[in-house]
Amino acid sequence: MVGSVAESLVTNDNFTLPGNDSIIDMDARDKARVEVVAALTLLVGIFQIILGLVQFGFVVTYLSEPLVRGYTTAATIHVTVSQLKHIFGLPLSEKSQPLSLIYSLISLFRRIHNTNIGTLVVSTIALLCLFAVKEVNQKWQSKLPMPIPIELVVLVISTGVSYGINLHEQYGIGIVGNIPTGLLAPTVPKTDLFFQVVGNAFAIAVVGYTITISLAKIFSMKHGYKVDSNQELIALGLSNLTGSFFHCFAVTSSMSRSLVQESTGGNTQIAGSISSLIILVIILKAGELFTALPKAILSAIVIANLKEMYKQFMDIPALWRTNKYDLLIWIVTFLSTICLNLDIGLGVSVIFGLLTITFRTQLPQYSVLGQVFDTDIYRDICQNTMTKEVDGIKIFRTSSAIYFANAELYAQTLKAKVGVNIDLLIEKKKKAVMKRKRGLQKVITLAQRILSNTKKGSGLEFLMNKEAIVGSLQTLSETIPNPPTLQSLGLERLSFHSLILDFAAVCFIDTVGIKMLKIIFEEFKDIEVDVYLVNCPGSILRQLQSSRFFNETFTPALIFPTIHDAVSYLSQTHESSSLQEVTAI
Incomplete structure (x- = not known):
C-alpha cells in the first residue's frame, strides 16, 4: 500500500533527464518517493496514536476468530506467492491492486520455463532441511534442551557456500547484494504533502493495526495471554511517528518474521529486543557479511515457517460440523482477501461479519416452552420429551433482541406458534x-x-x-355484553387464557419493537387472552417506561420475575375464577 502511494504520486515521467526521455534520474526519483513515504508514515503514526487515545481498539471485538483465521490464512497464501519468484529465480514485478495474487500466479506460470535451476536446487535443499529439522524439533521437543536453530544454521552455511563458490557469478543465483550501512540523519517530513496522502494514511493506519492485532490474537490464543488492543495501537503509532523522522516507511507486524521468531522459541519481548539489536548492528556495521546470502534461502525460511498457518484450513471441516455461520465468515474472508488483496479484503470481511450478526438476530430461534415434570424448569417442547405445556397457558421465547429488522417476524412467529389464526x-x-x-x-x-x-x-x-x-x-x-365476548358472539373460545412472553434472551428492544409489542398485547386482549412478560432485564423495563408502554390497561403488574412465578399466579387466579363461575351457576 505504501509503495503504491509513492509510485502514484511520484511517477517516472517527472524525472527524465533533459534531452533524453528514455533515461530516468533514479536518484532524484527515489529521493522524492522517500519524502512522500516519510510524510505518509508520519500521518499514519499520528492517526494511530489518536485512535488509540480515543479507545478505537474496541473495533477488535468485530474481528471474530473465524474472520481472523480466514484472513491470516489468505495472507499466508499472499506471502507464499510473493516468495515464489525467489524460489524459482524469476524476475517478477510486485503487484498491489485487486486480483494481484491471480496476476502474479499467471506471470509465474508464463515464465516458469525460465526458472533458474541453480536457484531452484538451493531452495529445494533449504526447504527439505528446514522441514526435516522442524519435525525433529517437534517430535523430540521434550528431550532436546533447546530447539535446533535450523534457520540460523541454514543462513550461515548458505552464506558461506555462496561466498566460497560464488553462486551469483557461476549460476546466476540471486543474492541480497550490497546492504548500505549507517543511519541517515533525522529530518522532519514535508508537511505540505499531508493533503495528498491523508486518505491513504488513514486507510494504512487501520489496515496496519488490523494485521497487527490479528496476529496478536492468534499468538495470544496459542500461548494464553491477553492483548490490550489500544496499547497495541498506540505502540504502533509511536513506532511509525518516530520512524518517519528517519526516512522509514509505515510498519505493521510481519506474519513471516513473527512466525519465524515464534517457531524458534522467541515468545517474549526479550527476543524482540535482541533481534532489534542484531538488526541495528547489521545496519551499522555487519551488513557486508550478508552480501552473498541467496535470496532463495530467505524465501525458503519464510515458506517453511508458514506451515502452521496452512493448518488453519482444517477449520473448514470443524466449522462445518459446529457452526455454518462461522464457516461462511471464514470462507468469505478468505476468498475476499485472496481476490481483493489485504486492504479491501479486510473491509469486505468486516462488513460481511456485521451482516451475519444482523441475519442471526433477524432470524433467531423461537420456541414454545413447557414445564419439565414436577419442577419449576421450562424447556422447548420440541426438543425435550420430558416437558408438557401448562394447561391454559402458552409460553413463548425468542433468542434475540426485538428491533426493526425482526419485530414483524417476531409477531408472525408468535401467532403461528400458539396454533391459532389470530x-x-x-x-x-x-x-x-x-x-x-x-x-x-x-x-x-x-x-x-x-x-x-x-x-x-x-x-x-x-x-x-x-x-x-x-x-x-x-x-x-x-345478551350482548359490553365489550362483547367470543362466546356471546357464537365464536369458539381459545384453549388458553394467558400468554407468557419470555424476555430472558432479549438484550434490547427499539421503538419499532415496542410498538409491535403493544400491538401484540392489544390483539390478544381482543381475543380474551392476557399477555404477561417475564425475565425482563432492567434495561428493557426502562425502555418500556420511557416509551410510555404502560397505561391503565397494560400495567407493570403484567410483569413477573420468572416463568414459574407467572405460571403459579395465573394457575391460581384461573382456578379461583372458574370456581366463582361454577358457584354462580
Whole structure:
C-alpha cells in the first residue's frame, strides 16, 4: 500500500533527464518517493496514536476468530506467492491492486520455463532441511534442551557456500547484494504533502493495526495471554511517528518474521529486543557479511515457517460440523482477501461479519416452552420429551433482541406458534359484532315504526306496545355484553387464557419493537387472552417506561420475575375464577 502511494504520486515521467526521455534520474526519483513515504508514515503514526487515545481498539471485538483465521490464512497464501519468484529465480514485478495474487500466479506460470535451476536446487535443499529439522524439533521437543536453530544454521552455511563458490557469478543465483550501512540523519517530513496522502494514511493506519492485532490474537490464543488492543495501537503509532523522522516507511507486524521468531522459541519481548539489536548492528556495521546470502534461502525460511498457518484450513471441516455461520465468515474472508488483496479484503470481511450478526438476530430461534415434570424448569417442547405445556397457558421465547429488522417476524412467529389464526379470529369477531349491531339497529327501527303507528290508536294500546318493545330491547341488549365476548358472539373460545412472553434472551428492544409489542398485547386482549412478560432485564423495563408502554390497561403488574412465578399466579387466579363461575351457576 505504501509503495503504491509513492509510485502514484511520484511517477517516472517527472524525472527524465533533459534531452533524453528514455533515461530516468533514479536518484532524484527515489529521493522524492522517500519524502512522500516519510510524510505518509508520519500521518499514519499520528492517526494511530489518536485512535488509540480515543479507545478505537474496541473495533477488535468485530474481528471474530473465524474472520481472523480466514484472513491470516489468505495472507499466508499472499506471502507464499510473493516468495515464489525467489524460489524459482524469476524476475517478477510486485503487484498491489485487486486480483494481484491471480496476476502474479499467471506471470509465474508464463515464465516458469525460465526458472533458474541453480536457484531452484538451493531452495529445494533449504526447504527439505528446514522441514526435516522442524519435525525433529517437534517430535523430540521434550528431550532436546533447546530447539535446533535450523534457520540460523541454514543462513550461515548458505552464506558461506555462496561466498566460497560464488553462486551469483557461476549460476546466476540471486543474492541480497550490497546492504548500505549507517543511519541517515533525522529530518522532519514535508508537511505540505499531508493533503495528498491523508486518505491513504488513514486507510494504512487501520489496515496496519488490523494485521497487527490479528496476529496478536492468534499468538495470544496459542500461548494464553491477553492483548490490550489500544496499547497495541498506540505502540504502533509511536513506532511509525518516530520512524518517519528517519526516512522509514509505515510498519505493521510481519506474519513471516513473527512466525519465524515464534517457531524458534522467541515468545517474549526479550527476543524482540535482541533481534532489534542484531538488526541495528547489521545496519551499522555487519551488513557486508550478508552480501552473498541467496535470496532463495530467505524465501525458503519464510515458506517453511508458514506451515502452521496452512493448518488453519482444517477449520473448514470443524466449522462445518459446529457452526455454518462461522464457516461462511471464514470462507468469505478468505476468498475476499485472496481476490481483493489485504486492504479491501479486510473491509469486505468486516462488513460481511456485521451482516451475519444482523441475519442471526433477524432470524433467531423461537420456541414454545413447557414445564419439565414436577419442577419449576421450562424447556422447548420440541426438543425435550420430558416437558408438557401448562394447561391454559402458552409460553413463548425468542433468542434475540426485538428491533426493526425482526419485530414483524417476531409477531408472525408468535401467532403461528400458539396454533391459532389470530388475525382470522379477530376478523370473525369484528364481523360478528357488526352483525349484532345491524340486527339491533333493525329492531330499533322496527320498534320506532310500531310506536309511531300505535300513537294513532288508543292510549292503552300504545302503552302496551311500548312496554313490550322496551322489554324486548332490554333483553336483547343483555345478551350482548359490553365489550362483547367470543362466546356471546357464537365464536369458539381459545384453549388458553394467558400468554407468557419470555424476555430472558432479549438484550434490547427499539421503538419499532415496542410498538409491535403493544400491538401484540392489544390483539390478544381482543381475543380474551392476557399477555404477561417475564425475565425482563432492567434495561428493557426502562425502555418500556420511557416509551410510555404502560397505561391503565397494560400495567407493570403484567410483569413477573420468572416463568414459574407467572405460571403459579395465573394457575391460581384461573382456578379461583372458574370456581366463582361454577358457584354462580
